[in-house]
Amino acid sequence: MLLFSTCFCLGSFAQTYLVNGLVTDGSHHPLAGITVKLSKTNVYALSDSLGKFYFQLADGSYLIQVNAMGFHPLTSKIVVDGKAVQMVLKLQSHIRVLKEVTIKSTANEERMREESLNIEIIKADFIQRNLGGSLMNTLQRLPGIKTIGIGSGQSKPLIRGLGFNRVVVVDKGIKHEGQQWGADHGLEIDQFATEEVELIKGPASFAYGADAIGGAINIKAPVMPAPNSFGGDVNLIGKSNNGLFGTSVRLFQRKERLFFDGRFTYQNYGDYRVPTDILYVYDFAVGLHKNYLRNTAGGESGIHFNAGYVTEKFKTIFYLSNTYSKSGFFANAHGLEPRRVDTELHDASARDIMMPSQQVNHFKLINRSTLVTGNHHLELELGYQRNFRQEYNHYVNHGYMPAVYPATMNIPIDLEREFDKQVYSLMAKNQVKLGKHHLQVGLNGEIQDNLINGWSFLVPAFQQKSLGLYAYDKFKVNDKLLLHGALRYDLAQLNLFSYTDWFFSETASGSQEKLLRAANLSRNFNSLVWSVGMNYNAGLFELKANVGKSFRIPIAKELGANGVNYHYFSYEKGNPKLDPEQSYQADFSVAFKTEKWQARLSPFFNYFPNYIYLNPTSAHDYFYGAGNQVFEYAESEVMRYGGEAQVKYQFGKQWGSEVLVEYLYARQLSGDKKGYTLPFSPPASALFNLTYSPQKFLGNADTYFSLDYRITSAQNNIVPPERKTAGYNLFNFQAGMRLHIGQYPLSISAQVQNVFNTRYLNHTSFYRLISLPEQGRNVVLSVKIPFNFKHHP
Known part of the structure; x- marks a missing residue:
């Protein structure tokens, strides 16, 4: 209107002529929305979508002036002399490196405040700062989270002392399914491909399914790239203890609605070192060459590719990943005879992988689609997984197995065990807000097929089908009080398939026959579970409470195991009559937060009418187990309670401190082990942290120096065949900075784990039964280099 009125006035007094202009950048691309002004007047024009102005x-x-963000100012002179004028204004880019601006979102804090469950949200910077040998090792710095360590590269999670099939790991909305029943089986998760993790302590069965009786680890899908972006990052990592080196490279691009995001990860490591040169494997002295734990080397690789289509109300994304690992088992702690290890051959190199060893490949394909329509938020997820695991070892005969492996066998002589699991998953849910109610209804379905192979038998092949339906309501009473309620109903069918020995055994009657190790078995299960809770948020004060019931169906190993577990020198037998495991729980949380103080106390109570556990007996098996002690799965009444405490104090802008405390008590109230605790019950511990973040260090680099001091008490409350574990003190140091090289931030993180090379035993370690100490001093260095390419819409 201003331009129109100005031109009208000019035309009233004199003849006017058209000035036809074009605005471009240095590469001759037209620029839209640029203001072009006549100097010393209020007359201006705005370039259109083709860069033209008039x-x-x-x-x-x-004089024509242009001042546009991201470009140098431009002044150009034109002369109008009785005819139309054409002109081109070419703007030159102006790059300015500005001080970093941190935008803090309160979405995660609000989620934690509004959930009745005990939730912790872990971001990518925490993972980068505390990188361990695996994602689970990285997360165990948090109170209530522990791992079952399996050497330098593998581990599995424990939440408040519960693990295996009692903890669900959810990856991008689909339950991650491997061979998680085995203490020696780690999780096939790439921590470099993880940006955000939700840790749910306590039962989360109503949302994630029956196996979440102990809690859930929810690995969120990566954030989509920004519109019209093209870039990536490079991660480099090295560790001193086991000579690990690795890299993870990411590349992404997005238009307005289409995008892709890819990552490749590779790591290679050698045998790791412990602070001792001799071990006693069941009273047999084992010397260690230069403190190396022979045959614990390995390697990992991962390929991840995401692609999707996104609009304002609809998006569909495909996630494809394949992770592969190959690693050795400690040679002197696997098999029936640790003295047969060829130490000269193993000690020749710290990086070779010899038998016993394992190879695991996990392929995963997921599609996740969401639609927002009206007041509804719909989600649908479809998943396919294949977990292919092979364990290799020298053939060792026991029981009636032939002394020489038959040449006619179609199973390779070094293939001890093989598991091939394929899983089809479905998740659908709808969220809707109705007044003060936030409703969610959903279902989870899953089909598992698990085949076995190898010359050794422990767990039969099986097929499992399950379906769960749930409804959840969050009712906002007022601005301070929220009430929660959930119901879930599950159906499951588990079919075990028979297995007969490939060799002849002598029966009690003196005849020779191939014995039936596992019979066909079909079991059906169903259960109704519930949960109610409340949140009270009053400014600086927060209170949570949740009570409920959850259940878990017995797994194939608990029902049908019948063989030697070479890692524990034990003979394990399942019980086909086991009932579904039931659990009643109560979780509480009290929090207080000011500008300088943060404090949270999270107690819990847990009661199992029929906890399923592996019970050692006085019997020994001579048919298959070469005289090893027999362990049988049984049920007992169990009570558990404990909690975590977190206190943070910020002294000022540069100094901060933190104290993390955890405690767990468990006791069996019935059965053969009445009065004892449960296996893998972690001892009480406390972590004290002091962090210094100088404001001016190497210019304006974002820098931190952090020291962790962990005190762990002795664990004298054990269940045989566990052994008591002495307490220990441990120091870990972290430092890091974020520098700017040109316009790109460079993140450098360093750790010194076990600073004083302390010799200590971790009570939840896989190798704790042979008194194997944890890794010695380990220096970890990681570098993250992001990059972006110029991209035009």
Whole structure:
């Protein structure tokens, strides 16, 4: 309107002529939305989508000015002399490196405040700062989270002392399914491909399914790239203890609605070192060459590719990943005879992988689609997984197995065990807000097929089908009080398939026959579980409470195991009559937060009418187990309670401190082990942290120096065949900075784990039964280099 009125006035007094202009950048691309102004006037024009602008001017000399963000200012002179004028304004880019601006979102804090469950949200910077040998090792710095360590590269999670099939790991909305029943089986998760993790302590069965009786680890899908972006990052990592080196490279691109995001990860490591040169494996002295734990080397690789289509109300994304690992088992702690290890051959190199060893490949394909329509938020997830695991070892005969492996066998002589699991998953849910109610209804379905192979038998092949339906309501009473309620109903069918020995055994009657180790078995299960809770948020004060019931169906190993577990020198037998495991729980949380103080106390109570556990007996098996002690799965009444405490204090802008405390008590109230605790019950511990973040260090680099001091008490409350574990003190140091090289931030993180090379035993370690100490001093260095390419819409 201003331009129109100005031109009208000019035209009233003099003849005017058209000035036809074009605005471009240095690469001759047209620029839209650029303001072009006549100097010393209020007359201006705005370039259109093709970069064109127009003026009507009388004869005369004029100065045209352009000031646009991201470009150098431009002044150009034109002369109108009785005819139309054409001109091109070419703007030169102006790059400015500005001080880093941190935008803090309160979405995660609000989620934690509004959930009745005990939730912790872990971001990518925490993972980068505390990188361990695996994602689970990284997370165990948090109170209530522990791992069952399996050497330098593998581990599995424990939440408040519960693990295996009692903890669900959810990856991008689909339950991650491997061979998680085995203490020696780690999780096939790439921590470099993880940006955000939700830790749910306590039963989360109503949302994630029956196996979440102990809690859930929810690995969130990566954030989509920004519109019209093209870039990536490079991660480099090295560790001193086991000579690990690795890299993870990411590349992404997005238009307005289409995007892709890919990552490749590779790591290679050697045998790791412990602070001792001799071990006693069941009273047999084992010397260690230069403190190396022979045959614990390995390697990992991962390929991840995400692609999707996104609009304002609809998006569909495909996630494809394949992770592969190959690693050795400690040679002197696997098999029936640790003295047969060829130490000269193993000690020749710290990086070779010899038998016993394992190879695991996990392929995963997921599609996740969401639709927002009206007041509804719909989600649908479909998943396919294949977990292919092979364990290799020298053939060792026991029981009636032939002394020489038959040449006619179609199973390779070094293939001890093989598991091939394929899983089809479905998740659908709808969220809707109705007044003060936030409703969610959903279902989870899953089909598992697990085949076995190898010359050794422990767990039969099986097929499992399950379906769960749930409804959840969050009712907002007022601005301070929220009430929660959930119901879930599950159906499951588990079919075990028979297995017969490939060799002849002598029966009690003196005849020779191939014995039936596992019979066909079909079991059906169903259960109704519930949960109610409340949140009270009053400014600086927060209170949570949740009570409920959950259940878990017995797994194939618990029902049908019948063989030697070479890692524990034990003979394990399942019980086909086991009932579904039931659990009643109560979780509480009290929090207080000010500008300088943060404090949270999270107690819990847990009661199992029929906890399923592996019970050692007085019997020994001579048919298959070479005289090893027999362990049988049984049920007992169990009570558990404990909690975590977190206190943070910020002294000022540069100094901060933190104290993390955890405690767990468990006791069996019935059965053969009445009065004892449960296996893998972690001892009480406390972590004290002091962090210094100088504001001016190497210019304006974002820098931190952090020291962790962990005190762990002795664990004298054990269940045989566990052994008591002495307490220990441990120091870990972290430092890091974020520098700017040109316009790109460079993140450098360093750790010194076990600073004083302390010799200590971790009570939840896989190798704790042979008194194997944890890794010695380990220096970890990681570098993250992001990059972006110029991209035009």
